[in-house]
Amino acid sequence: MNAKQLAALLVVLAIVLLVQFALSLRNQATSTAAEAEAAAVELEKLQTQIDVEKRLFGDNERNSSELLAYIGKWEKFFELIDRQQAVESFLSLKVREFDILNLSQRYEQVPHTINNKPNDSLPVLVRASLIFDDNYVKLINWMGMMESIRPTMRVSRVAIKEGSRDLDVRTDMVLEIPLWKKGTK
Amino acid sequence: MLIDARKIDDFKTERKDLLPPLPMVFRLVPLLFYLSIVFVSVVGSVAVWHSRAASERYQSVVGRTASLQEEIKQIKAKRDALDDRALEAMDLENWVLGSMPLQPLVVAIMRSIDENSSIVDLSIERDPETPAQLKLALTLRTNSDKQLEVILEAIRALGYRDLSPTQSMVKGNLEYRATLLRDTKGRLPSPQERKQEISPS
Numbered sequence A: 001m002n003a004k005q006l007a008a009l010l011v012v013l014a015i016v017l018l019v020q021f022a023l024s025l026r027n028q029a030t031s032t033a034a035e036a037e038a039a040a041v042e043l044e045k046l047q048t049q050i051d052v053e054k055r056l057f058g059d060n061e062r063n064s065s066e067l068l069a070y071i072g073k074w075e076k077f078f079e080l081i082d083r084q085q086a087v088e089s090f091l092s093l094k095v096r097e098f099d100i101l102n103l104s105q106r107y108e109q110v111p112h113t114i115n116n117k118p119n120d121s122l123p124v125l126v127r128a129s130l131i132f133d134d135n136y137v138k139l140i141n142w143m144g145m146m147e148s149i150r151p152t153m154r155v156s157r158v159a160i161k162e163g164s165r166d167l168d169v170r171t172d173m174v175l176e177i178p179l180w181k182k183g184t185k
Numbered sequence B: 001m002l003i004d005a006r007k008i009d010d011f012k013t014e015r016k017d018l019l020p021p022l023p024m025v026f027r028l029v030p031l032l033f034y035l036s037i038v039f040v041s042v043v044g045s046v047a048v049w050h051s052r053a054a055s056e057r058y059q060s061v062v063g064r065t066a067s068l069q070e071e072i073k074q075i076k077a078k079r080d081a082l083d084d085r086a087l088e089a090m091d092l093e094n095w096v097l098g099s100m101p102l103q104p105l106v107v108a109i110m111r112s113i114d115e116n117s118s119i120v121d122l123s124i125e126r127d128p129e130t131p132a133q134l135k136l137a138l139t140l141r142t143n144s145d146k147q148l149e150v151i152l153e154a155i156r157a158l159g160y161r162d163l164s165p166t167q168s169m170v171k172g173n174l175e176y177r178a179t180l181l182r183d184t185k186g187r188l189p190s191p192q193e194r195k196q197e198i199s200p201s
Helices: A003-079 A084-098 A136-149 B005-009 B024-097 B103-111 B147-157 B191-197
Strands: A102-111 A124-135 A154-162 A168-179 B118-126 B133-141 B160-170 B173-182
Touching (some): A003 B024, A084 A124, A084 A136, A136 A154, A136 B191, A154 B103, B133 B160
Antiparallel strands (some): A154 B118, B118 B133, B133 B173
């Protein structure tokens, strides 16, 4: 190969390199455009997802608003008692106020389960087992007063039988007060 | 000083080619070279312009994607918090529904006893699994056939239904047992309504 041929070959090589360079620029632009396109598709999917999330949230908000508003009226009563000592002192005070003959008081904490499943929001009940022997009217009024001022307190058992005197009744009463563990769910 | 033009031409003397000339087709090579430069200029510029535009679009989309993902995360967190709140509210609601006062029921039963009858034993107990259900056990000392019916009327007037009732005579006393279920007609009582249910004895 002589010098002229070599020079021509070099120029041809330069032509090939220039074309190759132009094509590589074009390929790079194409791949960047493809990435942008893929990202735009992803963005569109996210837009759809956010619409779905917003709709679900709106639906949940609408569906639960009535329940939350209803429970809002009760929350202050659940918040009134948050530990066993408060239950004991409150019941003892109310018994003394009514001057009722209280034969026994027993307090215990029991786990709150429904269908063997623990209740996360109200995990513990304070159970007060009380035995009275006093005037029927006084006892019934006391029971009504307790259910009125503590509407979240539950009389889980009441057993009434003849008492020691004519108008007296012996009453076994089991009261249950839930301790609310707020924000556990 | 003037130099003769012929003498200047003499500086570049006629030389004979040392190498043989290239074939005619090789005259295309410089033409192709110039064309390739034009090609690179046009295609390269367009490609760079496209690439830059696509890159800007990509960056903007990526930024928007990140902000949407953050927004979705926030909505999900809010939805989870709302769901938790609703579950908690359902727990509290179930408690409220299962803690209707018993005093009005006791008062209604006591008031419905006539002067010829008396209660030997009265027990009302909530079912631990379904607290809205009450187990009633009543032992009556009565001569009247209608006394039990009067008591049941008083119970039904409060909205309770008696399920699976049984009655028997034990040692001359009438024993009645039933499960009571209150029909709330889907209404949820407010604390005020609960207070109003309590009867003065």
